[in-house]
Amino acid sequence: MNTLAIRNEARKLTVSIIRATLIIGVCFTILYPLLLKFAICFKSPEDLLDSSMAFLSRNPTLETLKTAYKMMNYTESFWNTALLCTLSGLFHVISCTLVGYSMGRYKYKLKSIIFGFVIMTLIVPPQVISIPMYLFFGNMSLIDNPVSLLLLYLTGNSLKSGLYIYLLTQFFRSLPKELEEAALVDGAGELKTMFFVMLPNARLMMITVFLFTFVWQWTDIFYTSMFFKNYELLSLNLGVVGSTYHQYMYNLKLPTHPMLISQMNNAGSLLFILPLILIYLICNKYFVQGVERSGIVG
């Protein structure tokens, strides 16, 4: 009896050691580039060239981050981006919920065709339609105007819309029919049922859609670079932070180095991603829940 208990204990220990190794290893792989960025940003120029140090630095400095902040025109582009992302998120929640609710709760003939449309928007790479879309918005002189992007969100034809529509459809399909029937018996019309009975149930899913849209719009470079040419947005400014810095130094007639430019890139990325990491850490629950719901309902 005693040996059995010992064997069991040993087995448990082995399992947890293997598990811990695995999980810590993978977590490290994921966090490594982030840690590296963090380490690089605080280095002074001498430390960068010093190959005896990888993570630490002898004279940590905030200068790089400050310069990156200035190069990206951070304050202005931050507010622009935040506003754009918030509006995008709100519009996307509205449009995707409408489609998801319609497909999840109502029976009509053309549903499978419309579902096919939704899937099509998912599998056709946006690059296929980027050129005609650019010409279209160019003709309406909506380039460099947030309206163009917001129109896409408001009609649910934007970045990964199909995914959210699919998630919401599955969610609404899973709600019990009795809810609707009870509302009908109590004399509520379709609109009333939708707004006061069904949608409150989908609150969490809607938050998920909002957050994902927010984050993916924040990091998006595809639509953003297509629709905005001279507009202060973080993702655009981050893409060119290296060359902006180069130009800046050149204008001041100061020497520069590929290493410094690269450090600027890293500092810029860190500044860029910081708000998102904060949002993720605070709202982690909502991010994961949306994906989980889709799995359970499937």
Next chain:
Amino acid sequence: MKLLDNMSLKRKKSIFGYLLLIPFLIGFALFFGLPVIQSLIFSFNNISSEVGKGVVYKSVGFNHYTRLFTSDVEFRERLVSNAVDLYVKVPMIVIYSLFIAVVLNKKFRGRNFAKVIFFLPVIITSGVMLSMESSDYLLHTVQNTISQGNELLETNNAAFIDIKTIFLRMQISEKILQYLMAIIQKFYDIVISSGVTITLLLAALQSISPSVYESAAIEGATAWETFWKITLPLVSPYVFMCAIYAIIDSFTNSSNRVIEYIMDTAYGSSLNYGYASAMTWIYFIVIALFLAVIGGLFARSRVIFYYDI
């Protein structure tokens, strides 16, 4: 109003359903359908924009397509390498996600923290971040500095040779070996593209009722048997979903080499819209074929226990 009153409830409901779809359908027609048709027209034309005339079309028939299949070596090379890349990545993403999901499904300390970290790549390696990372010079330099300091791992290549000799001694055939090496090289890629799939599978695992496991344990099934006979069949629809998700995700990713080439042709120095459109169409057909084959395989082999998407 009278008309509405006379309609059956069912009819009224379906009309309301259609009404909700109106914004989406307008958008779909304007921002998806129209551009898709236009890009099809582009692919049979040479497009140039001239001052005063706007966009000028010059019909070239199937020339762009024949050029793609006969003389453009680079496109073919990129397309094939992309497909091979997928063939390595997708099975690994699915297997890895399932494995991690099974591990995370057990209770242990730090589990929630691990979950948070595993989902983090979805946030921090999307869009512009991905391109910033892959092109960065300093990140690679520092990485080399670290591996130089470590005697076991002198350089990445030396480490690979070590692993290779180990596998060769185990008398593994060359083909499998190549596959394994590709996996090791792409490990980071696999890890960062599995955030969504892990969460999906984890939720699927949690939806399996514990009583099934209990009865299996009473019947004397080992953990190994339980996994193959209970867990895997019950999550198989989600495994299929993950495979589809991974394929779409990697095909439409902007760091993808084919997409890079397309964007370069369209917006780069040559500004060849027509040719780029032809490429995107071929590319789209390849994606559709891929999805059809995967769907067909899963449906044919009857590995999916319950299938309703």
